Amino acid sequence: MTAHLPVLQVIIPLLAAPLCALARRGRIAWGIALATSWTTFWIAIQLLARVRSEGPISYALGGWAAPVGIEYRIDLLSAFVLVIVTGIGAVVTPYALKSVEREIEAAKIPLFYAAFVLCLTGLLGITVTGDVFNVFVFLEISSLSAYALIGLGQDRRALTAAFQYLIMGSIGATFIVIGIGMMYVMTGSLNMADLSVLLAELGPNRTIVVAFGFLTVGISLKLALFPLHLWLPNAYTYAPSTVTAFIAATATKVAVYMLLRFFFTIFGVVFSFDVMQLDRVLLPLALIAIVTMSLVAIFQTNVKRMLAYSSVAQIGYMILGISLASVTGLTGGILHLFNHALIKGSLFMAMGCVMYRVGSVEIDAMRGLGKKMPWTMAAFVAGGLSLIGVPLTVGFISKWYLILGALERGWWPVAALILAASLMAVVYIWRVVEVAYFQEGPGEDSSIVEAPLALLIPTWVLVFANFYFGIDATFTTEVAGAAARSLMGLVP
Amino acid sequence: MEDRLILRVGAKILIPFILMFALYVQFHGDYGPGGGFQAGLIFASAFILYALIFGLDTAKRVLPLGFVWFCGALGVWIFAGVGVVTLVMGGEFLNYDVLAHEPEHGQELGILLVELGVLTTVFGVMVAMFYAFAGRRQVR
Numbered sequence A: 001m002t003a004h005l006p007v008l009q010v011i012i013p014l015l016a017a018p019l020c021a022l023a024r025r026g027r028i029a030w031g032i033a034l035a036t037s038w039t040t041f042w043i044a045i046q047l048l049a050r051v052r053s054e055g056p057i058s059y060a061l062g063g064w065a066a067p068v069g070i071e072y073r074i075d076l077l078s079a080f081v082l083v084i085v086t087g088i089g090a091v092v093t094p095y096a097l098k099s100v101e102r103e104i105e106a107a108k109i110p111l112f113y114a115a116f117v118l119c120l121t122g123l124l125g126i127t128v129t130g131d132v133f134n135v136f137v138f139l140e141i142s143s144l145s146a147y148a149l150i151g152l153g154q155d156r157r158a159l160t161a162a163f164q165y166l167i168m169g170s171i172g173a174t175f176i177v178i179g180i181g182m183m184y185v186m187t188g189s190l191n192m193a194d195l196s197v198l199l200a201e202l203g204p205n206r207t208i209v210v211a212f213g214f215l216t217v218g219i220s221l222k223l224a225l226f227p228l229h230l231w232l233p234n235a236y237t238y239a240p241s242t243v244t245a246f247i248a249a250t251a252t253k254v255a256v257y258m259l260l261r262f263f264f265t266i267f268g269v270v271f272s273f274d275v276m277q278l279d280r281v282l283l284p285l286a287l288i289a290i291v292t293m294s295l296v297a298i299f300q301t302n303v304k305r306m307l308a309y310s311s312v313a314q315i316g317y318m319i320l321g322i323s324l325a326s327v328t329g330l331t332g333g334i335l336h337l338f339n340h341a342l343i344k345g346s347l348f349m350a351m352g353c354v355m356y357r358v359g360s361v362e363i364d365a366m367r368g369l370g371k372k373m374p375w376t377m378a379a380f381v382a383g384g385l386s387l388i389g390v391p392l393t394v395g396f397i398s399k400w401y402l403i404l405g406a407l408e409r410g411w412w413p414v415a416a417l418i419l420a421a422s423l424m425a426v427v428y429i430w431r432v433v434e435v436a437y438f439q440e441g442p443g444e445d446s447s448i449v450e451a452p453l454a455l456l457i458p459t460w461v462l463v464f465a466n467f468y469f470g471i472d473a474t475f476t477t478e479v480a481g482a483a484a485r486s487l488m489g490l491v492p
Numbered sequence B: 001m002e003d004r005l006i007l008r009v010g011a012k013i014l015i016p017f018i019l020m021f022a023l024y025v026q027f028h029g030d031y032g033p034g035g036g037f038q039a040g041l042i043f044a045s046a047f048i049l050y051a052l053i054f055g056l057d058t059a060k061r062v063l064p065l066g067f068v069w070f071c072g073a074l075g076v077w078i079f080a081g082v083g084v085v086t087l088v089m090g091g092e093f094l095n096y097d098v099l100a101h102e103p104e105h106g107q108e109l110g111i112l113l114v115e116l117g118v119l120t121t122v123f124g125v126m127v128a129m130f131y132a133f134a135g136r137r138q139v140r
Helices: A002-022 A026-054 A076-103 A106-128 A132-151 A157-187 A192-202 A206-223 A231-238 A241-266 A269-275 A278-298 A303-323 A327-358 A374-388 A394-408 A412-438 A453-471 A474-487 B005-027 B036-054 B056-062 B065-088 B103-134
Strands: A057-060 A071-074
Touching: A002 A026, A002 A057, A002 A071, A002 A106, A002 B065, A026 A057, A026 A076, A026 A106, A071 A076, A071 A106, A071 A192, A076 A106, A076 A241, A076 A327, A076 A453, A076 A474, A106 A132, A106 A241, A132 A157, A132 A241, A157 A192, A157 A206, A157 A231, A192 A241, A206 A241, A231 A241, A231 A303, A241 A269, A241 A303, A241 A327, A241 A474, A269 A278, A278 A303, A278 A412, A303 A327, A303 A394, A303 A412, A327 A374, A327 A394, A327 A453, A327 A474, A374 A394, A374 A412, A374 A453, A394 A412, A394 A453, A394 A474, B005 B036, B005 B103, B036 B056, B036 B103, B056 B103, B065 B103
Parallel strands: none
Antiparallel strands: A057 A071
């Protein structure tokens, strides 16, 4: 059965989704989702171990060989992203039980888990597949379920946020499918490996250049690159806490994975960076994102919205790593995929704990929470330190590689900007810390006590991971480094 | 529409043929245009026509919402279940060759079952969507 792991990775959550939808009670649906998320995590770990020892895995769906049939292809990068997505899923699902019962009406809970598991299916499918049209199909599965998940937020503004995301996301998906269609017209192939060979033979042709443009804009919309990020803050702010933690830690990461796949594997480094000079577009946008979005984050009064703007800035870091187009820069970018998932996952989950007890994540509502919810706020501070990039946390590791990459190129101002933006992160994290620890709460409200263990344990698992992979980064740097080298075409 | 005799009688005459045509599109899909998706839509349209003429409540007595939901979920299980069966029988996911003694028969059987799954889900989801939109006014 181990030969079938690549397809089981996608099929198991796909089969679980209808079961969740049919479950009468929320807890049963939750049980199914929990079993699914842990199984997929186990499969992802198995796959990563196999890819590391034996090299890329190829799986022909329906027994049809690669260029004709749909191929599932897992290399180091996709296995790494699989571990990120399923790992976050495995931590968020136990957390979901209590948080969802508080925030979503009982009748909708089974449907919530169905959409949640479907979203997982889509994200895993994008990562597993070696077929560009299949990418689009899974992108739609993950996006449509994400819109539904966001729309389930308590606040009525969640609906407009979901609608805004729906419009922007659909434009992005349309651009992506137009790009794929143009590539298909020119090459007659949808298989990634096959496409990369055929496109290299074809050379820079006008249709391909236009396809490249459509794909760049489409994927940038999906990953919320700076001027195309407008859907993200509302979506993250008004979504249910569980959804924010899950989507913030996975969906944009998978979009960055798509970017890497299209530009490095399919178009190739030479075409993307030497011919199309993608770095000249991405680098300024990434820098603007890092600086302006960190600045905007400082002035937010809603902490979830603040973290959302910070996410846009952090995506800037990943794109910065990619636009350096060097092994070190790329390693930093890929590392930050993993590290940022841990950071934002733990921060948003801490905010979910606050939401559970206080019912608000406005910064004013956090007065005195340092005493009332010590473990929750400690988790927030630990996650915040990691976001800033303090040594011994994962944030430090990825920034280290990004700065190294910038210095390798001799771009001192870029390195300085990374450091300056870290200082801005200090400012916006400190604002919350100050309110929570140094301001007295509005009188004695005995209903506000520490969050239940069901929420705290998953949150602290992620916080612990922040430090574990910050202290012993050999595993992550090895995998990210090897993935970066293979993307740059240096070693197989 | 209780008093529109022509519509009521016309619908009653048409509905069986619509259902038959859906099945024709489904099972003729191997040789001609058609397949599970189109068949599912046509099949659903018969019930939607019934609901338009005889009212939503009557339609829900004929085809309860729970059953419609069940169909939507069942179809996915039929589709993916065929894939899992092929896995268990030693082939790749959705490799129909292993389903019968001869690969050709396996392919025919596999595609038929998979399309049946598509029909079931599309039918269920279409009717569920119709119920959801048509039922909005009653909530008020």
